[in-house]
Amino acid sequence: MRIRQTMMHLLLCAGLVAMTGCGLGLFDERQGGSDQLPTQAVGPYGKPPIDFDTPADEPFVLSDRSASLWNPAAVWREGGGFRIWYGREEVDGVAGESDIWMFGLASITELPDEVETPVLSADASWEQNRVASPSILDRGNGHLIMFYEGGIANPAIGRADSMDGGATWQKHASNPLLTEAFAPGLGELEGAWYLFYESSSRLGVFLADSSDGVSWTSRPDPVITARPQLRDAFDNFAVSAPFPIIERTAGGQLHFGLFFNGEDVDGDVTIGYAGSLDGEVWESFSTEDPVVDAGAPYEFGPTVLRTPSRGVMFFSEARQGRQRISVATHP
Amino acid sequence: MSCLRNAVFAVSAACVVFSAPGAAIANPADAYGFGARGPGMASALTAGVDDGAANYYNPAALATLPGLSVGLGYQYVSHQLDINGLDQSISSARGAALSFSTPGKVLGRRVALGGGFFIPDNHLTRTRTLSSDHPRFSLYDNRPQRLFIASNIAVEITKRLSLGGGVSFISRPKGGITVAGRVGFPVADDSDLDLNIDVDLLTIRYGQVGALFQATDWLKIGATYRTGFELEIDQAFTIQGNVGPADATPVIEDAYLTLTTVSQDHFQPATFTVGAFAQVTSRLALAFDMAWFQWSKFPNPAAVVTLDYDLKDFNSLFDIPDPPPLPNLNYSDIIVPRIGVEYLAVSSAKTDVMVRGGYSFEASPVPEQVGQTNHIDNDKHTFSMGATYTMKKWSSIVPKPASFDIYFAFTMLSARSHRKLSAVDPIGDYESTGQVFQMGAASRWSF
Numbered sequence: 103m104r105i106r107q108t109m110m111h112l113l114l115c116a117g118l119v120a121m122t123g124c125g126l127g128l129f130d131e132r133q134g135g136s137d138q139l140p141t142q143a144v145g146p147y148g149k150p151p152i153d154f155d156t157p158a159d160e161p162f163v164l165s166d167r168s169a170s171l172w173n174p175a176a177v178w179r180e181g182g183g184f185r186i187w188y189g190r191e192e193v194d195g196v197a198g199e200s201d202i203w204m205f206g207l208a209s210i211t212e213l214p215d216e217v218e219t220p221v222l223s224a225d226a227s228w229e230q231n232r233v234a235s236p237s238i239l240d241r242g243n244g245h246l247i248m249f250y251e252g253g254i255a256n257p258a259i260g261r262a263d264s265m266d267g268g269a270t271w272q273k274h275a276s277n278p279l280l281t282e283a284f285a286p287g288l289g290e291l292e293g294a295w296y297l298f299y300e301s302s303s304r305l306g307v308f309l310a311d312s313s314d315g316v317s318w319t320s321r322p323d324p325v326i327t328a329r330p331q332l333r334d335a336f337d338n339f340a341v342s343a344p345f346p347i348i349e350r351t352a353g354g355q356l357h358f359g360l361f362f363n364g365e366d367v368d369g370d371v372t373i374g375y376a377g378s379l380d381g382e383v384w385e386s387f388s389t390e391d392p393v394v395d396a397g398a399p400y401e402f403g404p405t406v407l408r409t410p411s412r413g414v415m416f417f418s419e420a421r422q423g424r425q426r427i428s429v430a431t432h433p
Numbered sequence: 434m435s436c437l438r439n440a441v442f443a444v445s446a447a448c449v450v451f452s453a454p455g456a457a458i459a460n461p462a463d464a465y466g467f468g469a470r471g472p473g474m475a476s477a478l479t480a481g482v483d484d485g486a487a488n489y490y491n492p493a494a495l496a497t498l499p500g501l502s503v504g505l506g507y508q509y510v511s512h513q514l515d516i517n518g519l520d521q522s523i524s525s526a527r528g529a530a531l532s533f534s535t536p537g538k539v540l541g542r543r544v545a546l547g548g549g550f551f552i553p554d555n556h557l558t559r560t561r562t563l564s565s566d567h568p569r570f571s572l573y574d575n576r577p578q579r580l581f582i583a584s585n586i587a588v589e590i591t592k593r594l595s596l597g598g599g600v601s602f603i604s605r606p607k608g609g610i611t612v613a614g615r616v617g618f619p620v621a622d623d624s625d626l627d628l629n630i631d632v633d634l635l636t637i638r639y640g641q642v643g644a645l646f647q648a649t650d651w652l653k654i655g656a657t658y659r660t661g662f663e664l665e666i667d668q669a670f671t672i673q674g675n676v677g678p679a680d681a682t683p684v685i686e687d688a689y690l691t692l693t694t695v696s697q698d699h700f701q702p703a704t705f706t707v708g709a710f711a712q713v714t715s716r717l718a719l720a721f722d723m724a725w726f727q728w729s730k731f732p733n734p735a736a737v738v739t740l741d742y743d744l745k746d747f748n749s750l751f752d753i754p755d756p757p758p759l760p761n762l763n764y765s766d767i768i769v770p771r772i773g774v775e776y777l778a779v780s781s782a783k784t785d786v787m788v789r790g791g792y793s794f795e796a797s798p799v800p801e802q803v804g805q806t807n808h809i810d811n812d813k814h815t816f817s818m819g820a821t822y823t824m825k826k827w828s829s830i831v832p833k834p835a836s837f838d839i840y841f842a843f844t845m846l847s848a849r850s851h852r853k854l855s856a857v858d859p860i861g862d863y864e865s866t867g868q869v870f871q872m873g874a875a876s877r878w879s880f
Contacts, residue, residue, distance in 0.1 A: 138519035139568050142861030352517050353852030353862030377856030410517045423850040 135227040143406065143413025144359065144375045145393025147430035156211040163207055163416070163425045164214060166194055170425035172200070173285070173343065173403030174416040175236040176313060177268075183208040184407065185268060186416060187221065187248065188427060189234030198223070198254040199231040208416065210429045220387070222250065222262060222271050228278050230254045235403065237288040237345070238268075247315065248392045249286040249297065251279075257284035257302050263316070280310060280318050285403075289348035290315070291356070296381070298325070298360065299342035306360055307344045309381065326362065326376050326384055335390040336372050337364025355379055361415070364392060371400035373417060394430050401428070450756035461510075461526050461551055462489045463704070464572070464843075469875035473819020473840035474773025475791025477720040479708030480645065480655035481773070484877050485532025488549030491655045492585035492597030493543035493645040493709075495534050497877070500833065506875025510550070514570050514846065514867035515569055516809065523573050528553035530875065543589035543598075549580035568860060569866075571799060583641070598642035608632030609669030609693075616676045618684050625679065626672075630785050636800040639701065651712040661703035661727055669693040675831040688744050696736035708771075716780075720773035720791075728798030729766045733759035733806075760806055764798045768834055785823040785834075791817055791842075802851040805858070809865045811849045817842035817871075833879035844869035 149161035164171060164186070172189040179185045184207045191200040201223045206216025224233045229252030239247040244267040252260050258278030262271040280286075282298065287298035295312040306324025328343075329335045340363075347359040358378040365371045373394045375387040387393060394401050394415065403423070404417045412432060419428040468486035478490040485504040487494035508530050512523035534547040541554035587597030608631045617623030643657040673689035706721035740753050771793040779786035792815065799810035821841030826832060846867040853862055 136517075140519070140520060140860055140863040141517045142859060144857055144859055144861075274478035292846050351852070352864040353850040355862055357856060357862070359856075366540055375857065379856045385856050387859075 132412070138411045140410055141412065141433065142359070143408045144377065144387050145413075145432055147373075147394045147413065147415050147432045148393055149428065149430045150210065153203050153211065157213045158211045159427045160211070160419075161430065163210055163418070163429050164188075164205055165421075165424070165426035166190070166216070166218070167424070170418075170420075171203075171259075171427050172418050172425050173235040174405050174418065175238040175248070176405050176407055176414075176416050177238055177240045178407060179206055180267070181231075183215070184414075184416075185216070186427065187236040187238060187416070188219070189236070190218075191234075191425075193424060194233070200234040202233050202236050202248075202250060210431070221268065222248070222273075224252060225271065226252070226260075226277065228253055228256070228258060229260070230256070233260075235285050235343075237286045237405075239288050239290055247288070249279075249288045251284035251286060253284075256281070259283045259286045259297070259299060274316065276316060277318060280320070283308070283310075286342050287344035287346045287360075289346040289358075291348045291350065296346060296348055298346050298357075300342050300344075305340065307341050307360070325378075325381070326360065328364075329386075332390055335364070335391040336366055336370070337362075337374055339367045339369075340365040341374075343402050345406060347406065347408070356381075358384075360384070361406055363402055363404070371402055373401050373404045373415070392393070400403075409413050436659060458630045461508075461528075461553070462549075463701075465508065465510050465526065465871055467551065467581075468504060468532065469508075469819060469838035469840050469873050470789070470821065472508070472842055472871060472873060473791065473817050474720055474775065475771045475793040475815055475817045475842070477708060477722040477771035477773035477791055477793070478710075479643075479657055479706050479722050480653040481708070481710030481718065481720045481775075485534045485547060485549060487534065487587075487597075488547045488583045488585050488599070489581075490534050490582075491643040491657050492547065492599055492641060492647055492666060493587050493595040493643040495585060495587035495597055496536070496548045496589040496595040497645065497647075498534045498536060498545060500536060501880040502534045502873055502877060503880075504530070504877045506530045506637055506838070506873055508871070508873035511870045512570075512573055512867065513869075514573065514865070516568060516865050517863050521568075521570065523570060526553065529874070535740070538875065539588075543595075545587045547587070548586045549581070549583040549585075553580060554635065562602075566805050566807055568809060568863070570810065570865070571808040572810050573869075585641075585836070587643075593647040595645045597641070597645075598640065600640045607667040609671060612670075612672040614674045615679065615683070616672070616674060617678065618676050620678070623679055626674070653710045654708070655710070656707045657705070659701070659704040662701050663697055663730075663732060664699040664701075665695055666698045667693075667695050676819075685745050685747060688742075690742040690744075691740070693739045693741070694736045697732055697734035700731050701736070702730065716777040718775040720771075720775070722769075722771040724769045724771070726769065726798065728764040728766050728849050731762055731764040731798070733762050735759050760804060762806060762808055763800050767796050767798045767799070769793060769795045783825050785821075786823070787821040787823070788818075789820070790816075790818045797849070801849075803854045807851075807860055809851070811846035811865055811867065813844050813846055813869075815869075817845040835879070836877040838873075838875045838877070840871070840873055842869075842871040 120370040152160050170191045174186045174188040176184050176186045187204045189200045190203045201220050203218050204221045205214045205218045208215050224231045232254050233250050233252050235251040238251045245342040246264040246268050248262045259280040260277035261274040264271045282302045285300040289296040295315045297310045301308050309316040309325045310320040312318045321388050328340050330338050343363040345361040351357050360376045364374045372392040375393045376384045378384045402418045406415045415430045418425040466476040467489040471478045482490040482494045510526040514521050514523050529552045531550040536545040585599035589595045611629040612626050614626035641659040645655045648654050671691040675683035676685040677683035704726050706724040710720045712718045773791035777787040780789050795813040797810040797812050799808050821836050821838045823834050823836040825834045848866040850864045
């Protein structure tokens with residue numbers, strides 16, 4: 103009986119000590135607030151400021167003294183970081199002639215850890231010594247599909263496939279797949295392929311549809327055009343360089359997001375965003391403003407990678423007369 | 434012993450009378466229950482409460498308690514609430530739950546005074562104002578992070594009917610900072626300014642009333658009503674005086690600039706609850722509650738910022754538009770059913786063991802977020818269980834039964850999708866889901 107009573111006392115004391123421990127905050131943990139808030143990553147995007155503690159030359163992630171680097175296309179790299187393809191045009195070369203190169207990056211504050219390498223050159227007659235503006239679709243298991251522009255006088259869009267994660271590429275036998283077109287932006291969802299592009303004969307950003315990624319049918323009217331009616335809009339003169347994100351949302355809706363270049367009547371070029379729930383009716387993110395902090399002289403050719411809580415945008419930006427690959431992040 | 438009881442009653446009366454101003458009531462108990470027996474039965478205790486937790490569940494029950502009773506416990510709630518599969522790091526809610534009840538007699542009728550306290554050790558209170566579009570689990574934002582104090586009085590009207598109620602207050606800050614003097618221009622460092630801070634803690638009244646009716650020997654019926662309130666934070670910053678260099682004619686004379694922010698810090702919906710407690714057999718009891726919450730009065734908690742200024746001849750240089758109106762959130766009133774069961778598993782001359790369980794369903798009062806706001810909430814299914822070990826005569830110091838309770842509860846937030854009408858919504862569509870884990874322990878002492 104006495105043992106039982108002692109045990110009960112001990113049990114009670116242990117309970118009281120535990121409660122007191124809780125009350126003293128011995129089990130403190132992280133506080134509320136979150137860095138994992140959802141975002142559609144439409145913007146605004148901000149360029150990272152110069153940080154002398156990092157090896158990177160913010161906001162640039164790649165520059166080359168002898169070449170201009172245009173219109174990047176990025177995919178997530180297995181194991182972390184990014185792989186980025188871009189058009190490279192020699193400063194001392196023939197104007198317009200370009201190849202497509204690739205580099206890898208562990209983070210936007212690091213220098214490239216995969217050195218710049220040429221991966222696609224203009225060796226077909228229709229390409230007229232120019233391949234540029236890659237748009238990459240990652241199909242998984244190392245299968246990448248690249249749509250690119252070729253040709254100078256008669257631009258067109260071709261396709262190349264890689265089965266080894268982008269190390270080597272095989273151009274499609276039916277190239278070019280779309281003529282009088284350039285600046286491709288490729289998307290695919292549930293077996294439907296979408297190709298946004300610029301036309302060499304009409305102004306605006308156009309859309310072509312396909313069920314196999316080879317045979318394309320262009321829609322007659324542009325999906326977005328310049329907005330001269332808005333005097334202060336960033337895109338009141340021209341639109342170009344589309345980059346789409348096409349997805350089925352967490353709410354089950356079909357969603358088209360489109361980053362693109364807008365140019366105003368003063369010649370300033372920057373990046374904007376439009377969205378659509380059906381691919382037919384498009385809505386601008388902001389009435390007049392771009393989604394990137396504009397900086398002289400311009401930002402060009404966006405590509406965006408997203409996580410559920412942030413976005414990373416790569417684009418080309420000029421400094422000292424040459425285009426470089428630059429980055430901006432959201433939020 | 435009788436002297437001791439009278440003394441405690443007198444001290445309690447003083448506490449009830451004098452402790453109310455400045456006390457905060459609002460409300461982790463609404464979200465998670467109070468004590469350990471109630472949460473173990475999904476809080477279906479409006480008619481069945483039999484200890485100091487009556488200060489929350491039904492103050493009328495205080496008049497039916499046989500003697501002085503004290504409860505001491507600890508409650509811990511952990512949230513894992515996700516948006517698109519990502520944990521939103523909602524703070525835990527935890528703290529000590531204390532309660533007491535002191536019966537006495539006035540004019541031959543039983544009268545009881547009581548108090549209930551939930552004292553968080555994480556945030557005594559938390560004020561956080563977010564913009565309208567900032568995603569947040571709106572019913573788990575500031576609501577669980579509160580000091581809870583209830584003080585009540587109950588009277589036995591007849592042998593079968595008791596009434597009880599209490600009035601408490603919550604404080605809200607109102608005031609501002611004024612900087613007066615001369616603002617140096619063009620050299621700001623040349624300023625000569627005095628700082629005045631004037632902040633008041635104003636009180637908002639909050640009340641609850643309850644009734645308990647012993648319908649038969651085995652059936653009790655109870656009802657409670659709690660008033661709702663909205664707690665605002667009202668703050669201002671003013672700078673006033675001349676602008677210009679020292680010892681010279683001011684560039685602007687007697688100017689001022691006032692920035693005012695008004696935001697809702699906390700909202701408590703009016704609540705009406707009816708319940709029944711049936712002692713089906715000597716060992717088995719069933720409890721049922723139905724609670725109505727007036728969430729439709731929930732205002733948009735985002736801050737409204739206004740700017741007022743008089744810069745004399747320079748007024749024309751500024752054109753500051755009025756802030757846009759906050760969107761209506763369109764919350765709905767909800768009815769929450771709760772059911773509990775209790776079973777006396779072991780009963781001997783010296784010990785009892787009681788086990789219990791419960792279930793409640795709380796539909797979300799928050800509509801699907803299709804516009805610019807992102808107030809997230811889901812339907813909630815709560816399953817609970819608990820046990821009580823009672824020692825009837827364990828010590829000469831405590832001759833009356835002492836009980837030790839534990840409980841566990843699990844709330845499942847059903848997955849819910851939010852589909853935006855705009856294709857360029859910055860947040861986009863998302864799916865919310867989550868779980869809430871609760872546990873606690875308590876001891877109850879009778880004297």
